Amino acid sequence: MTTPPTDRGTAVPQTGRSPIGVVIATRNRSASLAVALRHLLALPERPEILVADNASTDDTRAMVRRDFPRVRVLALPFNRGALARTHGTRALRTPYVAFSDDDSWWAPGALSTAVRLFEAHPRLGLIAARTLVGPAAEPDPLNDVLAASPLGPAGDLPGTQVLGFLACASVVRRSAYLDAGGFHRVLFFGGEETLLAYDLAARGWGVTHCPGVVAHHHPAPVPRADRPAVQRRNAVLTAWLRRPLPYALARTRDLAAEARRDGQARRALRETLARLPAALRDRRALPPHVERAARLLDGATA
Incomplete structure (x- = not known):
């Protein structure tokens, strides 16, 4: 630790x-x-x-x-x-x-x-x-x-x-x-x-x-239209930046599957792929105790 x-x-x-x-x-x-x-x-x-x-x-x-x-x-x-x-x-x-x-x-x-x-x-x-x-x-x-x-x-x-x-x-x-x-x-x-x-x-x-x-x-009553796509993009990029490769690949596959039928997911996937080289350059796996905590939270929100 x-x-x-x-x-x-x-x-x-x-x-x-x-x-x-x-x-x-x-x-x-x-x-x-x-x-x-x-x-x-x-x-x-x-x-x-x-x-x-x-x-x-x-x-x-x-x-x-x-x-x-x-x-x-x-x-x-x-x-x-x-x-x-x-x-x-x-x-x-x-x-x-x-x-x-x-x-x-x-x-x-x-x-x-x-x-x-x-x-x-x-x-x-x-x-x-x-x-x-x-x-x-x-x-x-x-x-x-x-x-x-x-x-x-x-x-x-x-x-x-x-x-x-x-x-x-x-x-x-x-x-x-x-x-x-x-x-x-x-x-x-x-x-x-x-x-x-x-x-x-x-x-x-x-x-x-x-x-x-x-x-x-006091947020605006109407949320920004691009926010769902941005949040999906950043969730996947966060996985590539810090989480194990199988986890990051699985999150990317899930987003690609959603993109077949959802416009926000298609935008998120395009932006993820555009930023992926920069994310990979900054990739740094979490220490084991933090990865265990992240997995525990993944299970709590599944």
Whole structure:
């Protein structure tokens, strides 16, 4: 089993500044971003907030600089997808980083709770929060899935061990996130969380669901049309990046069979094959204990 890591490279914030910051990856959604920023700026923790803008062509950058002078803008020259969070995390330099999207924010006190958990548990690398959805604050169904994880608790970690989470409702130890490499460039966006959870666990960091840390998510009422194809693509690419070859081949065969009758699956298969050479170049099998945990979760969701 991988030796538990130490907290390598943690930047110490200046006296009086919050030890936790928020990174928001966004592109061309200035109106919803403004709503999220108003909620985040009202938090009692007063976190430093950084918007990593994925080359927006609307008024996102001008709006943030004009209306939210406390918020930093990292203006990326082109759309980096989920990697915008990594650029933001490198720039922010607080010991702990909470991720929000331009349609999500954190409940008052949630970030303070996260800091206490990280400081009490040195191996903890990522917290998967409890997510409340929409104006009615309905529990996201993912909450129950995470709480029922068959991986169970660990003696040196809070909550329940998981290998999945919702990116916009997660908090990371900055050093752990960078140690694991952050979100992977091959996946871009959509279902990118599982691979990061694998990579954190492979490096010895704990990934847990802690329901006392609460995030609010207000997604658009109509989901993006391409999301099912992107999520299928990234599930198969994740298999090629980290799982045993027979498993990756089986997932690819399943997708090819679906593609005969389903347009979204056909798109997912085309995009998988286009990205497969890059995935194979970055292929790195999971350590045996993490592969066993992944198989246990595969059985729980079958």
